[in-house]
Structures are given as structure tokens and as C-alpha cells.
Amino acid sequence: MSSIGSRSVGAEEKRERLLDVAEAVFCRLGHSRTTIAELAAAAGVSRPTVYAYFPSKEDVFRALADRVRDEFLRLQERVDTSSPARTADEAVRAFFAAYTRHHGMLVVIAHQALVDPAMRELRDEIVARPERRNARFLERLVADGRAAPAVPPADVSRAVTGMVARAAELAVDHPEQADRLGGELVALYLRMAGIDDDRG
Amino acid sequence: MSSIGSRSVGAEEKRERLLDVAEAVFCRLGHSRTTIAELAAAAGVSRPTVYAYFPSKEDVFRALADRVRDEFLRLQERVDTSSPARTADEAVRAFFAAYTRHHGMLVVIAHQALVDPAMRELRDEIVARPERRNARFLERLVADGRAAPAVPPADVSRAVTGMVARAAELAVDHPEQADRLGGELVALYLRMAGIDDDRG
Amino acid sequence: MSSIGSRSVGAEEKRERLLDVAEAVFCRLGHSRTTIAELAAAAGVSRPTVYAYFPSKEDVFRALADRVRDEFLRLQERVDTSSPARTADEAVRAFFAAYTRHHGMLVVIAHQALVDPAMRELRDEIVARPERRNARFLERLVADGRAAPAVPPADVSRAVTGMVARAAELAVDHPEQADRLGGELVALYLRMAGIDDDRG
Amino acid sequence: MSSIGSRSVGAEEKRERLLDVAEAVFCRLGHSRTTIAELAAAAGVSRPTVYAYFPSKEDVFRALADRVRDEFLRLQERVDTSSPARTADEAVRAFFAAYTRHHGMLVVIAHQALVDPAMRELRDEIVARPERRNARFLERLVADGRAAPAVPPADVSRAVTGMVARAAELAVDHPEQADRLGGELVALYLRMAGIDDDRG
DNA sequence: AATGAATGAGGGTTCATTCAT
DNA sequence: TATGAATGAACCCTCATTCAT
Known part of the structure; x- marks a missing residue:
């Protein structure tokens, strides 16, 4: 049927x-x-x-988690780099969208990470890797004098992950606010990172 | 009895x-x-x-969750209000400490919230209530001209929750960094909220 | 078809x-x-x-068991009858060889016989029929004064079946000893049956 | 109930x-x-x-198999040694009785031995150990000139195990014949081993 | 107040077997 | 004839929970 x-x-x-x-x-x-x-x-x-x-229920879950991770890893590949603000805009929005889309799985993965080291690693790939990448991005901008973050880049980077996660929670229940939330996230990020908003 | x-x-x-x-x-x-x-x-x-x-395993869990929530609710009662920056400092640090202390339970509660509306509510009391309170606090500061947030207070408030949550994750594995992380969180918050740092 | x-x-x-x-x-x-x-x-x-x-797994097994039984039944058809000792020699060696070859199946059949009456019957055809035949053979020899068994022919007959079975177990793990074992089996049989060894 | x-x-x-x-x-x-x-x-x-x-079904089976083995091991401890014939009589009858009592389990153990090396060992302890013991017993008798087996002691010993096993099969279905069968087994054994029957 | 003993309910997994192609 | 795909029926095992002591 x-x-x-x-x-x-x-x-x-x-x-x-x-x-x-x-x-x-x-x-x-x-x-x-x-x-x-x-x-x-x-x-x-x-x-x-x-x-x-x-082969087993756990394998279903692992395959699922892998798929989610792979989607997050792919996010980082296509980002407009014409200007720092544009890069930030796209990266944050894409991460936010993915986080919203897979919010439930991310919650479950976090829960399983309590028990399963493999899930801990997987979660790290989803969350911490983009953070490190973002931190390096900021460091480069700082070196070029195009960003002046209030705190070390690594902390800005970590902060934005958290912000996105929390906003995603809201966006799950109120999808109509997703766009606005995305905008606010970008704005906050730019301010935290001390990046000039030269978009449009 | x-x-x-x-x-x-x-x-x-x-x-x-x-x-x-x-x-x-x-x-x-x-x-x-x-x-x-x-x-x-x-x-x-x-x-x-x-x-x-x-009476049951679920009751153990609920009692536990209640206890965690109660601790979060109590946090908001004793905060130094001598200056906006001091208020922010204490509130953020206290929230961060509690979040770190109960990180595991908060993960489990989030997981159960997928299934149990009561846990959804409880989680709301832990996370969203402080946010609303904080938003009101910021609004008052804005009205008094003592804060100039980059985005609406509600969004600043939500952002800080997320930041704290993410920082707590790190602090669980690296307690030695907790203090420094707390400081960065406060700094970011002040900057996001546009509050003058008039502490010490 | x-x-x-x-x-x-x-x-x-x-x-x-x-x-x-x-x-x-x-x-x-x-x-x-x-x-x-x-x-x-x-x-x-x-x-x-x-x-x-x-048609089914059980049918595979039954067909297999039937095939083993048929092979055992055929054994009895071609035996040198030039002298009692020769008859004994050939019959014992042939039975021993077949038992060794199909040792595993015989174990499995014995196991299934616990559950399945049909397997009990089949096992009877493999083991008990040759025994009865052998007993009659001995009785004839006794009547002719050419054998003087220590115990009733039926018991000698049963004993030799057991001996062969046990020797087969050994021969499975140590095929190089099969020949010697066969010889010992024949020797023991002749002695138990009180048959003069007029071979060679 | x-x-x-x-x-x-x-x-x-x-x-x-x-x-x-x-x-x-x-x-x-x-x-x-x-x-x-x-x-x-x-x-x-x-x-x-x-x-x-x-802990599991397999553990039930293993415990059961262990118990059967232990009973067989204990058999060898109390045997009348006043004369070779008496020793043989008691040992054979006791082994036969135990074999009859646990016939089903021995069949199942043999079946599991196909798959499980541990069961192979256990079966060895039940069957092969008494054989070796018996072989040494015969060797001593031979050295003393009190036995003259038709074939090497090890083969006599193995033969008697087989005989007992087969007789036990019969005794399971016809317990009324157990006594007589025991007697025949002893008689055959004495003859095979070339032991003088000096029993009362 | 505390526990040894027992169980109803349910979940993961396997496997003989069928059927459409 | 041969098979990829699918499933009904069982079985092992776990666990929250109860009850008599």
C-alpha cells in the first residue's frame, strides 16, 4: 500500500x-x-x-546521525565570500536553517552523547568543527584589520553556535519567525565580531 | 503518617x-x-x-527535574542591582554556573521534552522565563537610556541563553576554563546589550 | 512437469x-x-x-537423513561370505567406514530423534536393523557350531554397534588411525562372538 | 501453586x-x-x-551439562577394588547406570559439541577421561599378569564406552532390561579384557 | 522501613517461508 | 528456473513494578 x-x-x-x-x-x-x-x-x-x-536499531540511528552530520559538513562548502559581512550572513543563516531543520535529531544526538562516545565525536563534528572554522575566519579578519571582536574569536564563535541553537528551538515552534530570527542572529554576530556591515 | x-x-x-x-x-x-x-x-x-x-521511575525523574528548575528559579532572586553592569555580571555568571552544574540533566530534560509536554513546560521555566525577565530588564534600561542593544531585547536575551548553554558544555569538560568563560560571556552580553561596563 | x-x-x-x-x-x-x-x-x-x-528446511533434513540411511542399508548387500571371519571383517569395516563418514549426521539424527518419532525410526533402521541382522548371523553360526559368543548374540551385536560408534568419533578427528581402529574392532568382534579367525 | x-x-x-x-x-x-x-x-x-x-538459556544448559559431568567424575571415586573383576563389575555398572540416567543430555551435549568447543571438552571429560583411566587400570593388570586383553587396553577401553552407550539407549526404552544389560556388559568387558571372573 | 522473589508487558532480533518478477 | 523483497511467528531478554515477609 x-x-x-x-x-x-x-x-x-x-x-x-x-x-x-x-x-x-x-x-x-x-x-x-x-x-x-x-x-x-x-x-x-x-x-x-x-x-x-x-542491521539494528542502533544502526538506523547512527546512519541518521551520520546523515545529519554530513549535511552540516556540506554547509561549509558553498558560502559567498565577496565580503566578510556577506560570508557571515550566509554562513550564519545556513547553519541556523540546518539547525532548525534537524533540531530534534540534534537534541537526541546530544542525549545519546551522554552515553556513547561515538555520538560525542559526531556531535563535535557538527558543532565544534564549524566553530573552529569560524574562529579561524575571524582571526584572519582581525589580522587584516577587518574585524574587532569584543572577546577572543574562539569565544565569539562558540557564542554564535549557542545563539543559533537557541534561536532554532524557537524557530521550530514558530517557523514564521525564522527569517526574522536569522536576521537578528546575523546582526548580533556582526556586532560581537566587530565586523562592518557592508551588505547591500 | x-x-x-x-x-x-x-x-x-x-x-x-x-x-x-x-x-x-x-x-x-x-x-x-x-x-x-x-x-x-x-x-x-x-x-x-x-x-x-x-511512586515510579518517572516520578524520580520529575522530582529531579523539579529540583533543577527550582534551583534556576531561585537564581533570579538574589542579584546585585547596584548597576546594570553588575546586575548583568552576576546574573550571567550565576546562570552559567547553574547551567554547567546541571548540564547533563538539562540535556536529558531537553530530550524528554520531545515526548512529554510537562517537560516542555518545565524546560520553558528554566530557559524561557529568565529570558523574558532579562528582556524586561533590558527594556527598562533602554527606556532609561542606559542600554542600546543591537537587536530587540528579546533577541539579546535569547542569544545569551544560547551562549551560556554552549559555554556550559565546554565548561563541563574543562572546568578550569569556567571562570574565563564566565568573563567572556559577560563581556559579550554587555556588548550585545549595549550596556556600559561600569564595573569596578 | x-x-x-x-x-x-x-x-x-x-x-x-x-x-x-x-x-x-x-x-x-x-x-x-x-x-x-x-x-x-x-x-x-x-x-x-x-x-x-x-518444500521446507525439515524436508532437506529428512532427505539427507534418508540418504544416509539408504547408504547404510546398501552396506549389507555386498559382503564376502566365504567364511564367518571374512564376513565379520567386511561387515564391521564397512559399517565403521560409513559411521565415520556420516558421524556428524548421525549425531544430529540422534538429537532430532529426541523430538521426532520419524527420526527415531530412521535411526532404528540405521543402527538396530544391522544389529538384528548381525544377531541372526551369529545365531546361525552358533547353530552350526562355528561361533561361541560370551553373551547372547543380540548383546554381542549391540555391543559392536556401540564400539563402532565410539571408534568412529575418534576416527573423525584422527583419520590416520581409521585403519588400525578398524582392525581392532574386527579383532574385538571376533573375540566377543567367539569366531575363529580364519582370515588370511 | x-x-x-x-x-x-x-x-x-x-x-x-x-x-x-x-x-x-x-x-x-x-x-x-x-x-x-x-x-x-x-x-x-x-x-x-x-x-x-x-543469566541466559545457554547458561542453564551449561550448568546442566556441568552437573552431568560432575556426576560422571564422581563415579570414579568409589569403586570396590578387592579384585579386578569386582572393580570392573562396579565401574561398568555405575557408568552404565549414569549413562542411562542422563542419556538424553548426553545426546544433546554431543549435538552441541558440533558447534561449541566447550561442549566438546565437556564431553571429553565425561567419555574420554574414564576411558583413559580404564586403560591405565588394564595396563596395570596386564603388567601384573592378571589381564590379557585381545587388543591394546586403550581400544578395549574405548570399546566398552561405546558398548555402554548403546546399551544405555536400549535401557532408556526398556528399563526392565537394565539389570540384565548391565550383566552382559560386564561379561563382555571381562572377556574383552581377558580378566578372570573371580566374582562370588 | 526494607527487601528477596516474582512477574506482566514489551522491545530487538531471527528465520522459515512466500510472492511478484 | 531463479531471486529480491517482504513478512508472520517466535524467541530471548529486560525492566518497571508488586507483594509477602
């Missing part, structure tokens, strides 16, 4: 769809209440079918 | 000790992996004894 | 090959751990293909 | 009773068809109760 895909669709695609479904379920139910039965039902298949695509 | 005599006091104390133990266990194992057996073992009692103090 | 033409012959051959593979797998993994998946993998085919040749 | 024991009984005793029940079930159903549910039902308890005494 409403199974996860017709026969003609490749297995890889079905796996991907299963992950989509799984993300929704994990975000709705959290890690422990997400059962294979629930995943299967949400995907319109039977329990054993889930095992045709993933 | 038992009067407020020594017996009762002992019971209240034991309950409190049980909660201390429980907080440690919940932070180490997360919500689902925390079993009554583990709580009992960590407290050096048998499983049924836990039920003498709490 | 398919005539006895080449197709059918191919099918029969494949079935036989499948049984060969299955014997190896059942002996390696025992009855319960042998899965259709394992059989299919060992045969280099997909799971459903196994079902093209056998 | 008909649970495995009243509260007053020690846990050790209950464990022992559970093992008694388990032996019956394993012998009736074989290894794989024996489920925890069946064990629990046979013992008159619920499934989780079984886990209060054993």
Missing part, C-alpha cells in the same frame, strides 16, 4: 526514505521510545523489513 | 540523597538506560526501597 | 549437490543453527532456490 | 530444582526447541523468574 517505495525504486533510495521516516519518528519520540515497530509502521512496512536495510 | 519528627526528617534527607544519586545516574546513562536497579545500586539500597520514596 | 530429459537430470543432480552441501552444513552447525540462508549461501544460490528443490 | 519451591527454601536449592526440570525438558525437546517459556512453564514459574537463577 503506502509502503516506502515501489519495487522499481532502488534499494539505496528506499534506505534513504526509511531514514527520512526514521528522522521524523526519532524526533517525535526520542531515542528510547522509538521502536522498530514504530519505524516500520511509519514506513508502511513490517518490522523485519527494517532489518533488510539496517 | 509519620510526624515531622526525626523519622520524617530522616526520610526527607534520604529522599534528597536519593535524588543526588539519581541526578548523577541520569546524567551518566541518559533517561532510558537509567534503570531502577541502577538507581538502587548507586544509592546502596534495594529496588523496592526506591519505591518507598518515589 | 519436466520430463526425464536433460532438464530433469540437471535438476536431480542439483538436488543431490544441494544435499551434499547440506550435509556439510548440518554437521558443522547442528540442526537448529543450520538456516536456509546458510544452506543457500553454501550452495551459492539464493534462499528461494532452495525451496525449488525442497 | 506448583512453583519450584516455597519461599523458605534456599535459592541454591531452587536453582537445583530448576536444573532438574530443565534436564527433563532438554531431553524431551532437544536443545533448540527448549525455550525459556517451556522451562518456566515446566517449573511452574514465569519466564523472568528463570533469569533470576540463570
